[in-house]
Amino acid sequence: MEQIYVQTEDLSVGYHGKVLLSDIALKVKKGEILVLIGPNGAGKSTIIKNIIREMNPISGNIYVKGRKISDFTSKEYAKIMSVVLTEKIKTEMMTCRDVVAMGRYPYTNYFGRLTKEDEVIVNESLKKVSALDIAENDFSQISDGQRQRIMLARAICQKPEVIVLDEPTSFLDIRHKIELLDILQEMAVKDNVAVIVSLHEIELAAKIADYVMCVGADGKIEFGRPEKIFTDDRISSLYGLIHGTYNCMYGSTELKKPEGTPKVFVAGGAGTGVFIYRELQRLGIAFRAGILYENDCDFPVAKALASEVITEKMFEPIGKDTFEAACRKIDESDYVIDTGCPVGQMNAMLKDVLEYAAEKKKIILKKPDIDTLKSLFTGE
Numbered sequence: 001m002e003q004i005y006v007q008t009e010d011l012s013v014g015y016h017g018k019v020l021l022s023d024i025a026l027k028v029k030k031g032e033i034l035v036l037i038g039p040n041g042a043g044k045s046t047i048i049k050n051i052i053r054e055m056n057p058i059s060g061n062i063y064v065k066g067r068k069i070s071d072f073t074s075k076e077y078a079k080i081m082s083v084v085l086t087e088k089i090k091t092e093m094m095t096c097r098d099v100v101a102m103g104r105y106p107y108t109n110y111f112g113r114l115t116k117e118d119e120v121i122v123n124e125s126l127k128k129v130s131a132l133d134i135a136e137n138d139f140s141q142i143s144d145g146q147r148q149r150i151m152l153a154r155a156i157c158q159k160p161e162v163i164v165l166d167e168p169t170s171f172l173d174i175r176h177k178i179e180l181l182d183i184l185q186e187m188a189v190k191d192n193v194a195v196i197v198s199l200h201e202i203e204l205a206a207k208i209a210d211y212v213m214c215v216g217a218d219g220k221i222e223f224g225r226p227e228k229i230f231t232d233d234r235i236s237s238l239y240g241l242i243h244g245t246y247n248c249m250y251g252s253t254e255l256k257k258p259e260g261t262p263k264v265f266v267a268g269g270a271g272t273g274v275f276i277y278r279e280l281q282r283l284g285i286a287f288r289a290g291i292l293y294e295n296d297c298d299f300p301v302a303k304a305l306a307s308e309v310i311t312e313k314m315f316e317p318i319g320k321d322t323f324e325a326a327c328r329k330i331d332e333s334d335y336v337i338d339t340g341c342p343v344g345q346m347n348a349m350l351k352d353v354l355e356y357a358a359e360k361k362k363i364i365l366k367k368p369d370i371d372t373l374k375s376l377f378t379g380e
């Protein structure tokens with residue numbers, strides 16, 4: 001039977017009696033990953049601090065296994081829940097192995113002595129986060145990313161039923177970010193752990209979340225499946241994106257489009273345009289792009305950066321109307337960039353577009369490198 005593991009009821013959280021967030025309706029089952037996303041200062045850590053009992057709710061309740069969290073003893077809670085926070089823990093003369101072993105304390109005897117089995121678990125946890133090589137290093141003298149992995153190993157070592165992590169990827173390089181997410185996924189799927197994690201990398205959140213909680217700067221909270229939450233408009237308004245755009249499907253960001261009247265037409269497609277569009281953006285040169293299908297991999301970047309995109313319906317040959325629309329835009333341009341898009345039956349008219357540009361004596365740049373564009377448009 002599916003079991004709701006962590007759940008809130010009429011929960012309000014905040015500081016010094018002042019409510020920061022209210023009506024927090026959160027639930028996670030065993031084997032599920034809940035990801036908290038939202039802008040800086042919205043309150044993700046505050047929710048997490050209430051779940052891990054570092055703070056008390058202003059009102060309402062949090063339940064784990066159907067029991068109010070305030071009813072658990074510290075040792076009971078430590079056996080169920082492990083926590084990975086970003087803040088530095090103070091340690092004196094402790095090796096990384098010692099810190100990881102602290103995760104076994106809820107299970108050790110009064111003197112905190114580790115059994116052989118505990119030691120095996122400590123080793124396995126160090127191995128899981130690829131940290132065996134730094135196991136004997138002084139914990140206070142390792143990098144931020146290494147420290148984050150050691151703290152994860154400590155949490156794994158605890159063999160929890162719930163793991164709560166606040167921005168665990170913030171200091172990790174891409175390899176270790178992926179490893180961390182892989183570990184969380186494995187804990188959820190194989191070990192049936194309930195995972196609650198806050199992330200700033202929304203592209204990663206979209207990949208591992210079973211459920212997402214968006215915490216808005218205005219205190220608005222939304223909870224749902226990733227496919228409902230991750231829409232370009234929602235993410236744009238959640239983070240107040242004004243200097244660029246975010247594409248949920250590809251998990252990519254683009255900076256803002258160049259302003260001004262476009263004098264460049266980029267004839268691209270099949271991924272040949274992306275670097276040209278971005279270079280024009282860096283140079284601040286407004287441009288038009290075409291003729292692209294909306295399912296072309298150049299399209300999302302062109303849509304984000306070009307002043308205008310001439311498109312054709314998916315899976316249709318480029319039609320006469322679209323060709324003529326492109327020609328009109330070429331008339332208004334001084335330069336036409338041929339990005340070298342392969343031409344086949346469907347987009348055969350792209351060749352005609354380039355021929356039209358030649359007839360109209362436009363300056364045609366064929367597969368220009370970035371230095372050529374730079375010297376042409378900036379004189380450098």
Ligand SMILES: Nc1ncnc2c1ncn2[C@@H]1O[C@H](COP(=O)(O)OP(=O)(O)OP(=O)(O)O)[C@@H](O)[C@H]1O
Pocket residue numbers: 015020038039040041042043044045046047
């Ligand atoms: N100890 C505190 N006392 C009073 N206000 C606090 C305290 N800690 C945090 N806040 C405030 O509570 C709000 C939410 O902070 P919180 O750390 O929960 O946000 P967050 O969503 O985790 O942000 P970030 O993404 O930047 O880590 C912020 O306005 C912050 O300034």
